């Protein structure tokens with residue numbers, strides 16, 4: 434079994450990866466914005482089995498936070514708060530968690546420049562309430578503190594931040610980290626140095642048009658199980674995903690990389706990808722996690738680039754986690770004379786189930 438379950442994460446990401454036999458192993462990737470925990474995620478997690486398929490509290494083998502933007506971390510923050518509350522009250526924990534994968538930005542900065550983050554931390558703490566990045570940074574720290582108090586194994590078995598080229602096998606699930614890459618880490622270091630020199634944390638988030646700090650640090654994973662693969666891109670930039678795949682020897686001149694499932698970067702925004710991205714990465718299942726309400730995601734440009742990268746008779750599915758009128762209209766228009774399918778989660782359905790028990 435290698436099944437993906439995309440919950441309604443509103444404008445964010447929140448999904449479960451199920452793999453393995455005889456009992457289901459489960460990875461939770463991101464928690465959507467805060468409200469998703471009570472609206473959807475909590476009830477779904479309560480249905481999971483205990484560790485090793487037995488009784489006891491629902492068990493998550495891995496929780497992976499791609500990056501610290503509110504539309505990814507908010508729901509996980511609520512989840513770990515629930516666990517902390519139970520711990521403090523002396524109650525049984527509502528869940529057990531094998532390991533948390535999460536790159537704290539300061540750990541990434543320190544990987545290249547040991548000690549640099551400590552000299553900028555006071556500036557960032559001071560700025561926490563005035564900038565979006567300051568708030569995200571603070572949320573990352575809160576999450577780290579909660580999980581430390583819970584005694585959760587951070588980034589096991591990687592032993593540090595998840596960066597390009599790190600690999601592990603987890604009960605027959607092959608995990609390869611595609612991003613962040615060295616170039617992203619170098620850029621983070623440069624921003625932190627500049628903030629330190631100017632004594633101004635604002636330079637960390639200001640004046641850059643090529644991606645926010647959280648997006649630069651976004652974890653991109655390539656998963657493999659039973660001959661099938663999935664590329665999970667968080668909110669990373671498409672060019673960073675491609676350079677990571679190239680560095681890992683997964684992209685060359687012989688043709689595009691084929692994966693069974695591709696979660697599009699950054700909710701299908703056209704600011705993260707170009708037409709060439711879809712020429713180089715092809716999938717049977719393209720998943721867009723968005724609601725089209727807070728942001729115009731997915732962009733019509735992205736949909737057109739995706740569809741135009743494929744032959745008219747190619748069979749594949751474009752999945753939307755929510756009904757989005759403008760996106761469905763564009764896909765319906767693009768579908769004329771083409772063979773692909775469109776799959777939209779019905780409002781009454783708890784989740785989009787993808788690759789559910791179907792043979793390759």
Ligand SMILES: [Zn+2]
Pocket residue numbers: 444445446502504505668699700
């Ligand atoms: Zn996002």
